[in-house]
Amino acid sequence: MPAYKSDTHKEKWVSLFDGKTLTGWKAAENPATFSVQDGAIVVAGPRAHLFYEGPVNNHEFKNFEWKADIKTLPGSNSGMFIHTAYQENGWPKQGYEIQVNQTHTDWRKTGSVYGLQDVKETFVKDGEWYNERIVVRGKTIQILINDKIINTYTEPENTDKAGSGTIAIQGHDPKSTVYYKNIEIMPLPN
16 A cells, blocks of 8 residues: 555645644653653653644544654654543553554564564664654555555454544653654545
8 A cells, every 4th residue: 555645635744743842632641751852752751641632633533644753762662552542541442553662672663553463673773763654544554664664554354443533652661762753644534
């Protein structure tokens, strides 16, 4: 599945992060895990999830492209959740996690659709900014790293996990530090 190309040019990238505050986002479980420094969301602390609760599409996305510039530090682990919903505690029960991990001990690396279609190799290095893009159309999820397709997952017909929902950023553990900036989404036609 090639990356979506708009025929009408109606679809546009919309910023979800102003580079200064967490306006439009809601942190669960351990809010202090998330802060803003030098134009980036810094994820550092105990398990927590930062859910988008802002006005774009009333924070409900079915088909879309979501991209962010990301930097991991050595041994860090995080994730980008799609089709999820706010919950106060624990790992999100709804939706999919798209892994962010270059060198953490978890063998599932950046670009994995966690636990369903995992990637074992790494495509970027800790300490370097890279772009991760998630394209969702119907039951197909495609992950690109620096514009290279590294994983395409299609949900089996007998499941319906790829419905719709919001997006979230994961704080995994106190030893992980991950940076996110230039966070944008492009809602696509249903």
